[in-house]
Amino acid sequence: MAKHKxxxxxxxxxxPWPSFVSDIKQEAxxxxxxxxxxxxxxxxxxxxxxxxxxxxxxxDGETHWKHGGIVGVFGYGGGVIGRYxxxxxxxxxxxxxxxxxxxxxxxxxxxTEYLRALMDLWDFRGSGLTNMHGATGDLVWLGTSTQxxxxxxxxxxxxxxxxxxxxxSNLRTPSCCLGQSxxxxxxxxxxxxxxxxxxxxQDELHRPAFPYKFKFKFDACPNGCVASIxxxxxxxxxxxxxxxxxxxxxxxxxxxxEFAPNAGAHSGRDWGKFDIEKEVVALCPTGCMSWDGSKxxxxxxxxxxxxxxxxxxxxxxxxxxxxxxxxxxxxxxPILDGAQMGSLLVPFVPVEEPYDEVKEVVENLWDWWMExxxxxxxxxETIRRMSFQKMLEVTxxxxxxxxxxxxxxxxxxxxxxxxxTGGWERDINEFRKRHQR
Amino acid sequence: xxxxxxxxxxxxxxxGRISDIGPRKYxxxxxxxxxxxxxxxxxxxxxxxxxxxxxxxxxxEVYTVRCGGARLMSVTHVRxxxxxxxxxxxxxxxxxxxxxxxxxxxxKAEALKLKAELNSRKFAAGSHKFPVGGxxxxxxxxxxxxxxxxxxxxxxxxSGTVKVVMDEVFAEFGAHNMPAPLRISMACCLNMCGAVxxxxxxxxxxxxxxxxxxxxxxxxxxxxxxxxxxxxxxAIRPTKTEFNGKTxxxxxxxNERCMFCGNCYTMCPSLPxxxxxxxxLVIMAGGKISNRxxxxxxxxxxxxxxxxxxxxxxxLSKIIRQIVDAYAKDARKYERLGAWAERIGWExxxxxxxxEFTEHLIDDFRDPAYYTWRQTTNFKx
Numbered sequence: 001m002a003k004h005k006x007x008x009x010x011x012x013x014x015x016p017w018p019s020f021v022s023d024i025k026q027e028a029x030x031x032x033x034x035x036x037x038x039x040x041x042x043x044x045x046x047x048x049x050x051x052x053x054x055x056x057x058x059x060d061g062e063t064h065w066k067h068g069g070i071v072g073v074f075g076y077g078g079g080v081i082g083r084y085x086x087x088x089x090x091x092x093x094x095x096x097x098x099x100x101x102x103x104x105x106x107x108x109x110x111x112t113e114y115l116r117a118l119m120d121l122w123d124f125r126g127s128g129l130t131n132m133h134g135a136t137g138d139l140v141w142l143g144t145s146t147q148x149x150x151x152x153x154x155x156x157x158x159x160x161x162x163x164x165x166x167x168x169s170n171l172r173t174p175s176c177c178l179g180q181s182x183x184x185x186x187x188x189x190x191x192x193x194x195x196x197x198x199x200x201x202q203d204e205l206h207r208p209a210f211p212y213k214f215k216f217k218f219d220a221c222p223n224g225c226v227a228s229i230x231x232x233x234x235x236x237x238x239x240x241x242x243x244x245x246x247x248x249x250x251x252x253x254x255x256x257x258e259f260a261p262n263a264g265a266h267s268g269r270d271w272g273k274f275d276i277e278k279e280v281v282a283l284c285p286t287g288c289m290s291w292d293g294s295k296x297x298x299x300x301x302x303x304x305x306x307x308x309x310x311x312x313x314x315x316x317x318x319x320x321x322x323x324x325x326x327x328x329x330x331x332x333x334p335i336l337d338g339a340q341m342g343s344l345l346v347p348f349v350p351v352e353e354p355y356d357e358v359k360e361v362v363e364n365l366w367d368w369w370m371e372x373x374x375x376x377x378x379x380x381e382t383i384r385r386m387s388f389q390k391m392l393e394v395t396x397x398x399x400x401x402x403x404x405x406x407x408x409x410x411x412x413x414x415x416x417x418x419x420x421t422g423g424w425e426r427d428i429n430e431f432r433k434r435h436q437r
Numbered sequence: 438x439x440x441x442x443x444x445x446x447x448x449x450x451x452x453g454r455i456s457d458i459g460p461r462k463y464x465x466x467x468x469x470x471x472x473x474x475x476x477x478x479x480x481x482x483x484x485x486x487x488x489x490x491x492x493x494x495x496x497x498e499v500y501t502v503r504c505g506g507a508r509l510m511s512v513t514h515v516r517x518x519x520x521x522x523x524x525x526x527x528x529x530x531x532x533x534x535x536x537x538x539x540x541x542x543x544x545k546a547e548a549l550k551l552k553a554e555l556n557s558r559k560f561a562a563g564s565h566k567f568p569v570g571g572x573x574x575x576x577x578x579x580x581x582x583x584x585x586x587x588x589x590x591x592x593x594x595x596s597g598t599v600k601v602v603m604d605e606v607f608a609e610f611g612a613h614n615m616p617a618p619l620r621i622s623m624a625c626c627l628n629m630c631g632a633v634x635x636x637x638x639x640x641x642x643x644x645x646x647x648x649x650x651x652x653x654x655x656x657x658x659x660x661x662x663x664x665x666x667x668x669x670x671x672a673i674r675p676t677k678t679e680f681n682g683k684t685x686x687x688x689x690x691x692n693e694r695c696m697f698c699g700n701c702y703t704m705c706p707s708l709p710x711x712x713x714x715x716x717x718l719v720i721m722a723g724g725k726i727s728n729r730x731x732x733x734x735x736x737x738x739x740x741x742x743x744x745x746x747x748x749x750x751x752x753l754s755k756i757i758r759q760i761v762d763a764y765a766k767d768a769r770k771y772e773r774l775g776a777w778a779e780r781i782g783w784e785x786x787x788x789x790x791x792x793e794f795t796e797h798l799i800d801d802f803r804d805p806a807y808y809t810w811r812q813t814t815n816f817k818x
Contacts, residue, residue, distance in 0.1 A: 015607070016564060016607045017604045017607055018505060018564055018565055018566055025561075026513055030513045039441060050586070058597070061713030063585050063588060067589045068706060105462070107463050110531065113528065122512055130511070131508050131583075147440065157455035162461050183478060184479055191464075192463075199459045223727050223728070231632035260482065262573070264483040264573065265572070266573065266574045267486075268486065268575070306730055307729050312771070333624075333627075336669040338805060341735070
């Protein structure tokens with residue numbers, strides 16, 4: 001028997017897509033039945049009360065979670081987000097309902113042994129409700145009380161050999177695509193770079209020292225499966241410098257219809273016979289490809305590695321061998337001054353352990369941003385305020401046509417005094433010798 | 438409910454403390470076939486929607502079965518996922534960035550058996566637990582934020598809006614019937630924890646009323662200069678007002694300058710702005726993050742407001758359906774939604790999707806607005 005009536009939420013149990021309402025109800029029943037005889041450390045009806053509170057939001061059209069609340073574990077400034085409901089008398093089970101961010105393994109592979117151990121901990125000390133995973137990438141646990149936080153942290157570090165993620169004005173938990181583990185397009189080991197950088201910057205991850213949040217995301221190729229170019233302050237996207245490798249026999253296989261184009265991604269409709277001219281050569285954004293009826297040619301110097309031909313004929317075309325990454329800086333969602341896409345700062349960097357070339361760029365940017373950034377200013381906004389040129393100066397990177405879509409359309413150039421022969425200081429009396437008043 | 442300690446002693450918080458160890462190392466959890474072939478993959482195929490095959494240089498194959506999840510998952514549900522992984526995939530699994538779950542097996546036969554098993558599991562009320570799909574030129578799982586389930590600033594619910602939209606596009610989740618991948622994302626306020634601003638279709642929670650001012654508490658709960666500085670349009674200024682016969686320090690808001698971003702509320706809990714009638718949804722469209730064929734693009738606002746209609750948001754589902762159908766019918770193979778809109782022109786986009794163009798869709802925020810106005814005779818009737 002449900003503790004609260006939820007006629008509105010019940011309507012979200014119909015339809016084919018997995019119902020979070022059904023799942024929360026299932027968990028509520030599980031906690032009441034408690035088949036494993038667990039001595040729950042937060043109220044047994046936490047899931048019932050969450051449903052009750054959510055039903056109230058569905059009636060009121062407004063959230064019932066209060067603003068803020070500073071909680072955390074000793075020595076950390078991030079990883080836990082305080083959350084209290086504004087109807088604690090009606091829903092005592094969720095009176096406090098803090099979020100815990102748990103650092104996820106790069107690429108989000110798990111063993112069931114590890115995942116079960118995590119779930120057992122959250123069953124015992126939390127609501128039993130999770131996000132697999134949060135938008136930034138962490139494994140997110142929804143709902144526990146303040147008294148449990150140090151205990152959860154103790155078990156995570158002592159027994160499960162893992163740590164909290166990031167929150168607040170610090171480095172957020174880095175995330176990456178699955179990279180070389182299962183993808184033929186991966187130009188570098190995104191999981192290893194992610195792991196290495198996460199360990200290197202634990203202090204920045206757990207102790208807020210930045211003007212605002214800072215996100216690393218690692219995409220191993222320009223397809224961008226973790227959306228790093230749109231949503232990370234520091235985006236590393238795999239690329240290559242030499243030629244795309246062509247297997248001409250496999251190209252013919254696609255032309256003859258032996259292999260499905262785009263790896264079979266269009267199998268649900270009849271798009272007609274595969275047409276290499278129309279579907280590959282004509283769609284190449286740089287026009288660097290040609291097909292003479294039996295051989296595919298690529299003018300690799302003109303290719304800008306958009307991935308379309310490789311995606312379309314993965315058996316026939318393969319990324320080059322001189323691999324590395326491009327670094328983009330400053331992407332963010334609209335708050336405050338509008339959305340920004342990551343801007344190219346480093347066209348090519350080798351991505352090899354110990355990743356010093358990547359770390360040097362990061363650390364130069366941080367030193368500058370921590371000095372100049374305003375409160376709650378993302379680095380992308382600092383760059384816009386202080387100029388791209390300033391970013392080049394602090395990172396010691398030389399300007400390059402790859403840095404722009406096009407050169408400036410206004411000639412309002414901020415020359416520096418040292419750029420101009422003789423400097424800016426001049427003598428008015430000397431000037432007057434040449435020009436009468 | 439006796440309190441049980443794990444070993445932490447609050448009297449001596451540093452004793453035995455372990456910190457800053459980071460996550461578990463990724464390669465502890467590789468299925469053996471992944472560990473053996475990492476970095477040596479030749480190509481992949483999508484055998485059928487939701488089932489991928491990757492071929493390695495060694496000749497080995499790994500079959501991945503992908504199924505959707507609600508993102509919000511209980512420990513019981515995750516344990517069920519573990520049971521399936523134990524039975525089929527050697528106790529290993531992974532999650533995708535779009536909240537799908539992937540199980541990897543070594544033969545096609547096993548993959549198809551697993552697919553049938555996943556599709557057969559349902560919640561008591563009838564919805565699928567693990568629907569297989571989310572690959573190729575289809576619609577994959579919606580990434581989203583917390584909404585009314587757990588957040589203090591949302592203008593709508595996230596899990597609920599996602600559930601109804603995924604119910605609507607369920608057939609497209611399990612099929613490859615789109616011209617190209619179509620990615621839907623959901624963020625329940627302008628903070629965009631889910632960064633939906635570069636999605637083919639983005640659902641965005643939105644407030645439309647300026648903040649209320651809780652004069653009685655504001656000066657106690659907030660740093661007034663921070664609240665003032667938080668406003669990107671300069672709509673907030675410090676002031677004093679009479680409250681219960683006392684003069685209190687507070688702020689004043691120039692309502693017509695407010696664009697409802699909620700940043701002031703983030704800085705100051707005494708400036709809430711949620712409201713049943715004021716809050717609702719914005720639909721954005723045409724963004725992408727891939728560099729394939731065309732550059733990454735921002736999404737554009739195509740519907741300025743849809744009211745919140747819990748529990749099933751019928752107007753939202755209807756509009757998403759209109760956009761999906763118009764795109765599916767009209768776009769060319771490989772053409773993402775934004776590329777299609779640009780090819781036919783945005784005037785045609787509104788016509789074909791059956792959406793009304795209103796003044797609210799013309800940008801008026803800062804410099805970038807100017808670059809979106811038309812400066813050519815090359816328009817269509």
